[in-house]
Amino acid sequence: MAYREVRSATDDIAFVMTQLGVGDALAQLAPFREFDTATLMQVINEAGRFARDVLAPLNAVGDRDGCQWQDGEVRTPAGFAEAYRQYREAGWPSLPCDPDVGGQGLPIVAQVALQELTAGANLAWTMYPGILHGAYECVHRFGSEALQNAWLAPLVSGEWLATMCLTEPGAGSDLGQIRTRAEWLDDQTVRVTGEKIFISGGDQDFTPNIVHLVLARTADAPAGSAGLSLFLVPKWLPGGERNAVHCTGIEHKMGIRGSATCSMAFEGATGYLVGAPHGGLEAMFAMMNSARLHVGASGLGLAQNAFEMSARHATERVQSRVPGAAAGAPIAGHPAVWRLLEGQRVAVEGARLLLYRAALAIDEAHHAGMPDARQQANALAALLTPIVKAMLTEQAFEGASAALQVFGGYGYVEETGISQIMRDARIPMIYEGTNEIQAIDLFMRKIVRDHGATLQQWLDWARARVCEASAGGTLGGFDAALACFDEWRALMPDAIALAQASPRAALCVAGEVMRVVHGLSMAGLWALAALADGDDTYGKRSAARYWLKFELPDTRRAMSIIAAQVAEPETAA
Numbered sequence: 009m010a011y012r013e014v015r016s017a018t019d020d021i022a023f024v025m026t027q028l029g030v031g032d033a034l035a036q037l038a039p040f041r042e043f044d045t046a047t048l049m050q051v052i053n054e055a056g057r058f059a060r061d062v063l064a065p066l067n068a069v070g071d072r073d074g075c076q077w078q079d080g081e082v083r084t085p086a087g088f089a090e091a092y093r094q095y096r097e098a099g100w101p102s103l104p105c106d107p108d109v110g111g112q113g114l115p116i117v118a119q120v121a122l123q124e125l126t127a128g129a130n131l132a133w134t135m136y137p138g139i140l141h142g143a144y145e146c147v148h149r150f151g152s153e154a155l156q157n158a159w160l161a162p163l164v165s166g167e168w169l170a171t172m173c174l175t176e177p178g179a180g181s182d183l184g185q186i187r188t189r190a191e192w193l194d195d196q197t198v199r200v201t202g203e204k205i206f207i208s209g210g211d212q213d214f215t216p217n218i219v220h221l222v223l224a225r226t227a228d229a230p231a232g233s234a235g236l237s238l239f240l241v242p243k244w245l246p247g248g249e250r251n252a253v254h255c256t257g258i259e260h261k262m263g264i265r266g267s268a269t270c271s272m273a274f275e276g277a278t279g280y281l282v283g284a285p286h287g288g289l290e291a292m293f294a295m296m297n298s299a300r301l302h303v304g305a306s307g308l309g310l311a312q313n314a315f316e317m318s319a320r321h322a323t324e325r326v327q328s329r330v331p332g333a334a335a336g337a338p339i340a341g342h343p344a345v346w347r348l349l350e351g352q353r354v355a356v357e358g359a360r361l362l363l364y365r366a367a368l369a370i371d372e373a374h375h376a377g378m379p380d381a382r383q384q385a386n387a388l389a390a391l392l393t394p395i396v397k398a399m400l401t402e403q404a405f406e407g408a409s410a411a412l413q414v415f416g417g418y419g420y421v422e423e424t425g426i427s428q429i430m431r432d433a434r435i436p437m438i439y440e441g442t443n444e445i446q447a448i449d450l451f452m453r454k455i456v457r458d459h460g461a462t463l464q465q466w467l468d469w470a471r472a473r474v475c476e477a478s479a480g481g482t483l484g485g486f487d488a489a490l491a492c493f494d495e496w497r498a499l500m501p502d503a504i505a506l507a508q509a510s511p512r513a514a515l516c517v518a519g520e521v522m523r524v525v526h527g528l529s530m531a532g533l534w535a536l537a538a539l540a541d542g543d544d545t546y547g548k549r550s551a552a553r554y555w556l557k558f559e560l561p562d563t564r565r566a567m568s569i570i571a572a573q574v575a576e577p578e579t580a581a
Contacts, residue, residue: 011340011349012547014319017128017312018056020357021121022049023548024364027540033368034115037375043114051103051114052121058098059129062091067130070266071428077258082211082268088133092166092214101140101166106148109156110164116301116374120367123302124360128309131432132266136169136209138302142295143170143221147240150283150291152196159219159240169215172295173204173222173241173272181445183223183289184233188274190224196281200224200241200253200274206439210270211243211255218243220253220272221295222279223288230286238288239279252277263431297393299440301366304396307404308359310433314404315352317426318411321418322349339414348410351558354551355403361533362526363400366392387462391454392529394446399526401436402443408433447518450525456507456514460500463525467493470532477535483549485556489531492563496524499567502574513577520566520573527563530555 015023025031031045070085077083095101104119105111119141127134144163147156162168179185188202200222204210211218220241229235245251252275259269283291322340339345369392372385408430412419419426437443455463471493478486503521507514534552541548 011319011323011338011346012353014316014353015546016056016316017125017309017360018049018053020360020546021052021124021364023537023541023546024360025049025052025117027546028361028364028536030117030364030368034117034371037115037371038377039113039375040115040371048114048118051118052125054098055100055122055125058095058100059125062094063126063130063133066091066133066266068425068428070130070132071263071432072265074260074265075258075268077211077255077268077270080211080254080256082213082255082258082270084136084213084268085266088136088266089212089214091133092136095137096166101137102164104141105144105164109148109160115367115371117364117367117371120301120305120363123305124309124312124363126309127306128313130266131306131310131436132264134306135264135267136212136214137166138306139170139172139208139295139299140166141302142172142298143219145298146221146238146282146291146295149294150238150287151240152281154196155240155280155282158246159242162217163219167215168217168219168242169209169212170219170221171207171209172292172299173207173210173220174292175206176202176204181441183236184231186223186225186233186236188222188224190226190237190239190279192226192228193278198224198226198239198279198281199276200239200279201276202274203256204272204274206259207270207272208267208439210268210272212268216244221282221292222274223292224279226285228285233289235286236288236292237285238282238291240282241274241277241279245278261435263428263433263435296440297390300393300397300446301363301370303436303440304359304366304393304400305363307401307433307436308356308363310404310429310436311352311356311359311400311407314408314411314426314429314433315349315356317424317429318352318414319349321424322414345414347558348414350554352407352410353547354554354559355407357537357548357551358530358534358555359400359403361537362392362529363396365533366396384465387458388466391450391462391466394450394454395522395526395529397440398437398443398446398450398522401433404433405430405437444519447522448515451503451514451518451521452507452511455500455521455525456504460504463500464497467496467525467528467532470528470535473532473535473539477538477552483535483538483552485553485560486531486535489528489535489556489560492531492560492567493528495564495567496528499571499574503570506574506577510577510579512579513573516578516580517570517573520569523566524563524570527560527566531560531563 190198369389537548538552
């Protein structure tokens with residue numbers, strides 16, 4: 009049995025854009041009416057070419073050579089800086105930025121596609137420009153007019169890159185423990201003193217200047233995270249003077265070795281207020297939410313790369329006798345290998361359905377014609393973002409592991425490249441808020457806070473798609489999905505009540521709540537895809553059947569764990 013032809017990432021993005029109507033939905037938004045789907049796909053295909061031809065050949069180089077640090081300066085692997093020069097000259101940094109400040113005005117959907125494709129080819133390299141859009145959003149939305157005039161244009165063009173400086177020794181996810189100090193010089197300018205760690209791209213040789221966005225505490229600030237302010241601290245000051253911020257070392261890591269993960273010392277560095285005093289978290293989360301969506305896109309890119317490599321190997325590798333096949337058949341025909349491959353394919357293509365729905369929601373939140381529509385889209389984007397970040401990065405690591413299994417012993421050898429993907433895929437589950445934090449955010453903030461109203465609205469849409477797919481019995485298996493929706497509708501009020509009565513007990517099953525919401529979301533999205541692919545030209549009907557049979561049961565299992573916790577709560581010791 010020959011394994012089905014593997015569709016490239018750009019081909020599958022085209023399906024989402026055309027057959028699932030994402031392109032048509034974008035065309036309904038005023039800023040994008042001149043960008044038809046064909047034009048957007050030209051941009052995405054060119055991003056795929058850049059990723060394939062320029063970035064992919066540097067992936068193993070970055071892993072092998074890593075970065076070098078000496079006397080406060082970082083040197084990136086050979087070819088990395090030149091690739092960024094090409095990236096910038098092609099205009100990629102300005103892709104989704106406001107045309108009024110020099111951007112190209114394309115949708116977030118296009119930016120997410122760029123992230124997926126470049127990260128899949130070379131995650132370590134993509135880490136350098138990966139935070140740039142979030143920094144632009146932060147300064148564009150919260151910066152004063154003077155700050156925007158001085159710093160926005162070089163960020164839009166990519167002339168300068170940016171960092172996000174949150175983490176400190178002893179203050180990781182608990183931002184309230186941040187000790188970096190900011191001393192007021194006037195109402196907009198400070199001196200920043202403190203130490204930050206795990207700063208991606210804290211120093212590099214791509215750009216002449218680096219814009220650090222730093223959370224710090226002023227002397228007049230209240231205790232806790234509510235007292236934090238956000239400051240823009242450049243490596244070089246406007247007058248050409250070197251600012252008092254330095255890279256004091258880089259980490260030696262199990263993966264993304266071509267990305268400089270820096271410790272940074274701020275020694276009375278000049279900084280400029282972004283947003284309101286003590287309003288740092290609001291401004292920073294504009295950057296963080298963008299970063300989390302892009303991390304999910306990175307996970308998808310890695311999973312796609314791993315799948316393509318393992319499918320290619322399995323269709324070429326002849327080993328032992330495959331049941332029901334002639335001697336000398338490729339191992340892709342073996343049922344056990346088929347499960348590994350098909351599980352990867354369905355995870356990758358399903359992740360793409362979810363990712364681009366979340367990205368579309370962000371575009372709608374920014375540009376829908378009516379305030380109510382913008383508000384609803386913003387709520388949906390907030391709901392889906394932690395799911396995208398957590399589930400897509402988890403699937404990337406699991407997909408890399410499955411790909412390694414397809415390779416067998418060869419996968420454990422560095423030359424095949426699978427081990428690098430597996431090492432690289434482990435970190436997105438941790439940074440930008442661990443996946444456990446994403447589950448807490450989803451359950452306690454996005455579901456409990458509005459008593460499940462936004463979630464139920466989204467699940468009503470998903471259930472309606474499942475009803476369409478199951479009508480007439482043309483797509484078997486969706487009846488089981490309908491039963492899951494009904495079970496969750498009955499269970500959700502009890503789960504919310506548990507969270508209100510005993511947050512500690514509820515947090516013990518936050519991960520299961522994440523899995524339930526992800527599973528029900530995927531049921532609706534797979535139903536939509538299957539309906540759009542009536543003759544299975546794109547393999548969506550067969551993928552939906554696989555998902556219903558082999559993946560949907562995980563949703564019911566997660567619900568059973570939540571129900572058991574509701575009935576007899578256990579709390580962490």
